[in-house]
Amino acid sequence: MDLTFSKEDEDFRSEFRTWLDANLPADMRTREWWRGKSAAESFQARRDWEAKKAEAGFCGIQWPTEYGGRGGSPTMKAIYDEEMAKANAPHSVNPLGMAFLGPTVMAIGTDAQKRDIIKPLLNTEVIWCQGFSEPGAGSDLAALQMKAEAQGDHYVINGQKIWTTNAMHGDKIFTLARTGSNEGSRHAGISMLLVDMHQDGVESRPLKQMTGESEFGEVFFTDALCPTTEVLGGEGNGWQTAMLLLSFERGSSAIGQYIDFRGQWDAVADIARQVDRDGRPAVKDPVLRQQLADSLIDLECLKYHSWHVLTQTSQGKDLGFEASMTKMMWSETFRKVSDAYEAVLGMGYQVPDPQPGLSLEELTTMSLWSRSCTIWGGSAQVQRSIVAERVLGLPR
Ligand SMILES: Cc1cc2nc3c(=O)[nH]c(=O)nc-3n(C[C@H](O)[C@H](O)[C@H](O)COP(=O)(O)OP(=O)(O)OC[C@H]3O[C@@H](n4cnc5c(N)ncnc54)[C@H](O)[C@@H]3O)c2cc1C
Numbered sequence: 019m020d021l022t023f024s025k026e027d028e029d030f031r032s033e034f035r036t037w038l039d040a041n042l043p044a045d046m047r048t049r050e051w052w053r054g055k056s057a058a059e060s061f062q063a064r065r066d067w068e069a070k071k072a073e074a075g076f077c078g079i080q081w082p083t084e085y086g087g088r089g090g091s092p093t094m095k096a097i098y099d100e101e102m103a104k105a106n107a108p109h110s111v112n113p114l115g116m117a118f119l120g121p122t123v124m125a126i127g128t129d130a131q132k133r134d135i136i137k138p139l140l141n142t143e144v145i146w147c148q149g150f151s152e153p154g155a156g157s158d159l160a161a162l163q164m165k166a167e168a169q170g171d172h173y174v175i176n177g178q179k180i181w182t183t184n185a186m187h188g189d190k191i192f193t194l195a196r197t198g199s200n201e202g203s204r205h206a207g208i209s210m211l212l213v214d215m216h217q218d219g220v221e222s223r224p225l226k227q228m229t230g231e232s233e234f235g236e237v238f239f240t241d242a243l244c245p246t247t248e249v250l251g252g253e254g255n256g257w258q259t260a261m262l263l264l265s266f267e268r269g270s271s272a273i274g275q276y277i278d279f280r281g282q283w284d285a286v287a288d289i290a291r292q293v294d295r296d297g298r299p300a301v302k303d304p305v306l307r308q309q310l311a312d313s314l315i316d317l318e319c320l321k322y323h324s325w326h327v328l329t330q331t332s333q334g335k336d337l338g339f340e341a342s343m344t345k346m347m348w349s350e351t352f353r354k355v356s357d358a359y360e361a362v363l364g365m366g367y368q369v370p371d372p373q374p375g376l377s378l379e380e381l382t383t384m385s386l387w388s389r390s391c392t393i394w395g396g397s398a399q400v401q402r403s404i405v406a407e408r409v410l411g412l413p414r
Pocket of ligand 1: 114156158180181182390395396397
């Protein structure tokens with residue numbers, strides 16, 4: 019593991035930090051600023067800020083400059099993630115495009131796809147959704163039923179997707195559909211189509227989540243059209259394209275997540291010092307102390323795992339199925355920090371009393387949200403099977 023930074027890396031850090039200091043107002047870094055806004059206003063504010071950041075050259079850090087990226091290294095991307103998390107900067111409005119579609123297009127897209135997709139994605143002109151899951155196909159993705167029938171120079175698409183993040187904001191969706199026969203293999207005859215969501219045949223409906231937000235929804239396709247040229251990875255190769263994309267989804271370095279969760283752990287420990295448990299500060303409770311220590315140890319392991327992964331990717335190693343280990347580690351560590359928060363406040367954590375100086379509302383949202391992270395991108399159980407079979411070579 020290499021823990022040193024080159025001069026070029028440090029120069030990049032200081033340039034980005036200086037830009038953030040000047041362009042991310044202090045109030046925008048606080049929960050209060052966002053609380054007064056509707057979901058649509060928050061989304062637009064994040065979209066505008068991200069576009070401004072892209073214009074300043076702080077986007078697509080690892081992607082070539084000819085497609086609008088910065089042409090940087092994996093280490094610079096990790097520094098970018100670290101600085102964004104430290105500054106409490108708004109999360110990307112285009113996470114599915116940035117983290118999953120973009121790297122896949124850079125790896126296997128045609129030149130025309132790289133030109134057409136990457137720049138509008140970076141400057142938030144086009145918000146991308148991911149249409150993989152269906153009511154009958156989640157962990158068992160190969161059970162997907164959505165059909166796309168070629169008619170002339172278009173596919174005509176019919177079917178339904180579900181749990182689609184950003185469904186209500188999406189401009190385009192990369193989605194899996196059956197374009198051919200699956201005889202001989204359930205993985206055959208699937209294609210990844212790039213579909214315009216602004217057409218009569220595509221309808222998005224929001225789904226309410228337990229955080230109170232509707233950041234995901236359902237998408238219905240009724241005779242929706244997609245040009246036959248809008249296929250990523252070639253017709254019939256959708257399964258292979260999806261597996262490549264999922265390896266990006268499951269993550270490379272989790273250094274940004276580490277900074278976020280470590281900040282949350284510090285806040286939880288602070289609350290444990292202040293709230294009462296049987297006539298003494300909760301932090302004096304020996305069981306709770308163990309729980310806090312346990313989650314802190316996992317956090318520090320996550321940090322070193324992230325540096326290890328970064329060293330590997332910097333040396334050009336393809337992570338492949340090992341990406342599942344990172345996904346397992348960060349999502350389960352997040353759960354542990356959230357469990358510790360829930361243990362400090364007891365069941366009341368779901369409706370916390372406002373207490374001066376304690377940002378309980380934010381931590382409660384984090385805690386509720388953390389439950390989804392061991393589900394999306396492949397559940398914790400499925401990741402374990404992948405690591406067992408594909409990384410460790412254990413029998414099925
Ligand atoms: C917040 C959030 C955002 C999401 N965003 C998107 C998105 O943008 N696009 C998209 O396509 N999907 C999205 N999803 C869907 C997500 O990918 C699926 O929920 C996930 O793949 C699990 O599928 P499922 O919900 O159908 O559960 P199921 O597959 O029905 O699983 C139910 C339970 O059974 C377990 N299980 C299933 N099969 C196995 C097995 N073989 N071995 C061991 N255990 C098993 C699972 O671990 C789980 O605990 C999102 C989900 C969430 C929660």
